[in-house]
Amino acid sequence: QVQLVQSGAEVKEPGASVKVSCKASGYTFTTYGISWVRQAPGQGLEWMGWISAYNGNTNYAQKLQGRVTMTTDTSTSTAYMELRSLRSDDTAVYYCARDLCTDGVCYMGYWGQGTLVTVSS
Amino acid sequence: QSVLTQPPSASGTPGQRVTISCSGSSSNIGSNYVYWYQQLPGTAPKLLIYRNNQRPSGVPDRFSGSKSGTSASLAISGLRPEDESDYYCAAWDDSLSGWVFGGGTKLTVL
Numbered sequence: 390q391v392q393l394v395q396s397g398a399e400v401k402e403p404g405a406s407v408k409v410s411c412k413a414s415g416y417t418f419t420t421y422g423i424s425w426v427r428q429a430p431g432q433g434l435e436w437m438g439w440i441s442a443y444n445g446n447t448n449y450a451q452k453l454q455g456r457v458t459m460t461t462d463t464s465t466s467t468a469y470m471e472l473r474s475l476r477s478d479d480t481a482v483y484y485c486a487r488d489l490c491t492d493g494v495c496y497m498g499y500w501g502q503g504t505l506v507t508v509s510s
Numbered sequence: 511q512s513v514l515t516q517p518p519s520a521s522g523t524p525g526q527r528v529t530i531s532c533s534g535s536s537s538n539i540g541s542n543y544v545y546w547y548q549q550l551p552g553t554a555p556k557l558l559i560y561r562n563n564q565r566p567s568g569v570p571d572r573f574s575g576s577k578s579g580t581s582a583s584l585a586i587s588g589l590r591p592e593d594e595s596d597y598y599c600a601a602w603d604d605s606l607s608g609w610v611f612g613g614g615t616k617l618t619v620l
Contacts, residue, residue: 424609426555433512434547434555434598436609450608484554491561496545497600497609498566500554 391415393485393501400507401475408471409504411485418466419443421488424497425459425470427481437483440468475508482506513538514599516612523620527587530615532599534580538610542602544582546575549596549614558597559584586617594619 396410411423425437438449440459447459458471468485482503489498515533522528532544546559557566559575562582574585582601586593599612 426609433614434600434611436611438608448607451606486555489557489560491564494543494561496543496557496560497547497555498557498560500556503554 391487391499393487393499395483395485395501395504398505398507400509402510403475403477403508405475405508406471406473407475407506408469409483409485409506411468411470411501413442413466413468413487416487418461419463421490422495423459423461423468423488424486425457426484426486426497428484428503429478429481432481435481437470442468472506475506477508480506480508512613513603513606513610514601514612516597516599516615518613519616519618521618521620522586522589524589524591526589527585528589528617529586530584530597530599530617532582532584532612534582534601534610536580537605538580538601538603539577539582540580541604544575544577545600546573546584547598547600549598551595555598589619591619593617 392414394412422441424439440447460469484503485501486497487499488495543561547555548558549555562577563575572588596614598614603610
């Protein structure tokens with residue numbers, strides 16, 4: 390069965406960087422892309438971007454361009470999301486979500502358990 | 511401010527039918543599929559409806575989705591206490607070249 394296991398909670402100071410991992414199992418890693426979605430406390434879902442696990446192509450949300458980098462390590466079937474220049478409003482639970490594709494149309498079908506990132510001095 | 515608009519709350523009694531609306535624009539709902547996610551308290555979102563009205567295996571047929579123009583809706587019939595959850599709609603936005611979500615609807619089963 391498809392499993393996405395994310396790294397543990399992080400506490401960072403403003404201005405620092407954080408790198409969250411998402412280890413995939415139960416399928417061929419390079420077949421599907423992975424999105425990252427975050428959720429601030431008590432708020433809704435915000436899509437951050439997507440990476441192809443096949444060739445590393447990325448598509449970042451305009452709001453986060455220049456501060457976010459998504460990568461993959463195919464040798465360990467792991468996706469990473471790094472966010473730099475952290476601010477207090479980056480405090481959120483960060484989710485990875487694997488594509489699920491139907492007739493060539495892909496969407497967020499499987500989700501990791503989430504990683505809480507707290508930005509505080 | 512979310513790109514897709516949902517009511518912040520909805521409620522119903524066990525056995526009732528409730529609907530949750532999701533309003534967008536021509537660049538998202540009007541030209542792409544709508545997806546619905548259920549997020550139980552303290553857990554990750556779970557895919558509930560894909561491609562406007564399709565249910566993944568394991569999702570009860572009490573849940574149904576529909577779309578018309580730039581709006582969509584999720585209907586839950588035969589409401590159960592375990593349906594109490596947050597529900598989010600999502601769609602691809604051609605103008606933003608990214609996924610957009612509704613602000614979420616908190617469903618209370620009275």
